[in-house]
Amino acid sequence: MPEFCRASLLACLFMLIAACGSDVPEPGTAEPAQLHNSGPVPEKIHWFQGDINSALAEAAALDKPLFLYWGAEWCPPCHELKATVFQEPGFIAASRQFIAVYLDGDAPGAQQLAERFGVMGYPTLVVFSPAGEELARIPNGLDLAAYANILQFALADLQAVDSLVNQALQGAELNEQACQMLAQHSWQQHPSELDPGRLAQAFAQADQRCSKPSIRAQLFLLYLLNRQQADRPMSDEEQIHAVSRLGEILQDPQLVTRNLYLMLEVGPVAWELLDQQRPAVHELFTNVFAAISQNAEHSVFVRIQALRGMLAMLAKPKTSENARATVVDQIMALQTAALKKDRRSADFHATINAAGNMLREAGLLETARDLLSNEANQSRYAYYYMLELADVEKALGNTAAALGWLEQAYASARGPATRFQWGVNYLLGLLDMDPDNIQAIDAAFSAVVGELAGAKAFYQRSRVRLQRLDSAFQQWAVESQRQQALKRYRETMQPICKAIPQTDPAQRYCSEFLAQ
Numbered sequence: 074m075p076e077f078c079r080a081s082l083l084a085c086l087f088m089l090i091a092a093c094g095s096d097v098p099e100p101g102t103a104e105p106a107q108l109h110n111s112g113p114v115p116e117k118i119h120w121f122q123g124d125i126n127s128a129l130a131e132a133a134a135l136d137k138p139l140f141l142y143w144g145a146e147w148c149p150p151c152h153e154l155k156a157t158v159f160q161e162p163g164f165i166a167a168s169r170q171f172i173a174v175y176l177d178g179d180a181p182g183a184q185q186l187a188e189r190f191g192v193m194g195y196p197t198l199v200v201f202s203p204a205g206e207e208l209a210r211i212p213n214g215l216d217l218a219a220y221a222n223i224l225q226f227a228l229a230d231l232q233a234v235d236s237l238v239n240q241a242l243q244g245a246e247l248n249e250q251a252c253q254m255l256a257q258h259s260w261q262q263h264p265s266e267l268d269p270g271r272l273a274q275a276f277a278q279a280d281q282r283c284s285k286p287s288i289r290a291q292l293f294l295l296y297l298l299n300r301q302q303a304d305r306p307m308s309d310e311e312q313i314h315a316v317s318r319l320g321e322i323l324q325d326p327q328l329v330t331r332n333l334y335l336m337l338e339v340g341p342v343a344w345e346l347l348d349q350q351r352p353a354v355h356e357l358f359t360n361v362f363a364a365i366s367q368n369a370e371h372s373v374f375v376r377i378q379a380l381r382g383m384l385a386m387l388a389k390p391k392t393s394e395n396a397r398a399t400v401v402d403q404i405m406a407l408q409t410a411a412l413k414k415d416r417r418s419a420d421f422h423a424t425i426n427a428a429g430n431m432l433r434e435a436g437l438l439e440t441a442r443d444l445l446s447n448e449a450n451q452s453r454y455a456y457y458y459m460l461e462l463a464d465v466e467k468a469l470g471n472t473a474a475a476l477g478w479l480e481q482a483y484a485s486a487r488g489p490a491t492r493f494q495w496g497v498n499y500l501l502g503l504l505d506m507d508p509d510n511i512q513a514i515d516a517a518f519s520a521v522v523g524e525l526a527g528a529k530a531f532y533q534r535s536r537v538r539l540q541r542l543d544s545a546f547q548q549w550a551v552e553s554q555r556q557q558a559l560k561r562y563r564e565t566m567q568p569i570c571k572a573i574p575q576t577d578p579a580q581r582y583c584s585e586f587l588a589q
């Protein structure tokens with residue numbers, strides 16, 4: 074599974090800018106959401122045409138903040154974003170008060186710009202002040218109205234989210250804008266590492282000072298996540314309070330639905346807490362996820378994500394057999410609903426991807442293979458589904474088939490950064506599943522390094538993949554024949570690295586690869 078969706082159910086929940094308007098992703102074809110602002114409704118987001126420095130200069134000259142969308146053509150969550158948020162009239166209207174910039178990860182120099190702005194996973198939405206200071210990052214999975222509200226609040230306040238953390242820690246009063254920015258910032262994509270214990274304390278303080286129930290719920294869930302990451306045990310009094318708050322949230326279907334993605338992430342943490350204090354509340358988790366997954370008012374995509382949350386809870390001990398009974402029927406019903414969607418709809422790719430993940434997580438590997446094979450044969454993003462198929466075949470014990478899909482995915486991938494990343498996936502597969510096939514590894518290494526040298530993409534996502542490949546090669550080279558191959562690979566890299574100026578950080582990234 075590609076990295077953006079490995080870490081969690083959030084999609085794993087967005088930089089040179091496309092110079093031509095026709096290359097910018099247009100909103101999809103889904104029905105527009107309810108209007109959240111008055112006045113005429115703009116038809117679509119006006120994406121800036123030009124490079125990022127020109128966009129920043131225009132933002133400063135016009136004294137307008139800048140809104141950056143970092144994405145990729147093949148990325149399923151990007152398709153869901155375009156089918157929903159970028160269709161929402163209130164968001165479109167709010168975006169007109171910003172310089173709106175789209176940066177595709179495969180554009181020339183995009184990965185270097187991604188490193189400059191600290192964006193990695195697709196999609197990422199970032200708001201900057203007119204002076205170029207980062208104010209906030211917007212996560213996936215929010216209630217639609219929240220996206221427009223965040224842009225409006227950024228305009229009203231124009232404070233970096235880090236300063237709001239400090240205010241919360243100091244016990245300052247927090248207005249509605251500050252509360253929403255703290256609750257709905259994408260903390261997983263924050264550009265600098267923050268102490269989770271400090272964040273947990275800030276969220277707890279904000280939870281006490283904010284008034285809106287939905288925002289308080291988000292702040293509390295963020296508190297739970299960061300408290301667990303800080304590895305600081307709760308006192309008996311804190312546990313009692315936390316269990317009480319969880320019960321309140323779980324019994325309010327609207328709160329759960331509006332915070333579904335955050336609830337999915339908090340689930341394992343909350344389950345452990347409830348296991349210690351109130352096991353009876355366990356059933357509430359499966360019940361609320363089941364209710365959302367069966368509610369036809371929600372999109373098929375959202376219903377699948379809720380069912381994935383239910384599956385995660387069903388894997389926990391102390392889950393009743395009653396909760397498990399109908400899950401397979403629900404899985405198959407939602408798979409059928411996904412397949413009935415119009416292939417031309419903007420969210421089709423995201424929905425089918427979610428259905429594939431659902432089937433795999435349920436252990437229905439053969440069914441997942443059938444679904445993904447269909448997409449590998451006809452999807453515009455076939456190379457994406459080929460990676461998914463490789464994972465399924467590996468799980469089924471079919472290593473030759475898994476390697477075949479990895480090789481085919483690399484061969485058909487498009488875009489310099491994507492081709493390098495897909496090539497690394499193939500190489501990693503060979504090192505793992507066919508480690509003695511030196512001839513195939515030699516050929517793949519030459520091809521992948523050629524992609525890297527041609528694209529000069531030693532940055533961000535490509536750099537991370539390079540580091541991962543380095544670690545895999547070092548573990549692989551445990552005997553003499555492999556050590557000789559690794560020596561050849563180091564020699565291949567030397568002229569490539571020497572051609573990079575010493576002042577360029579890419580020179581260090583390159584030189585560290587396969588270093589002894």
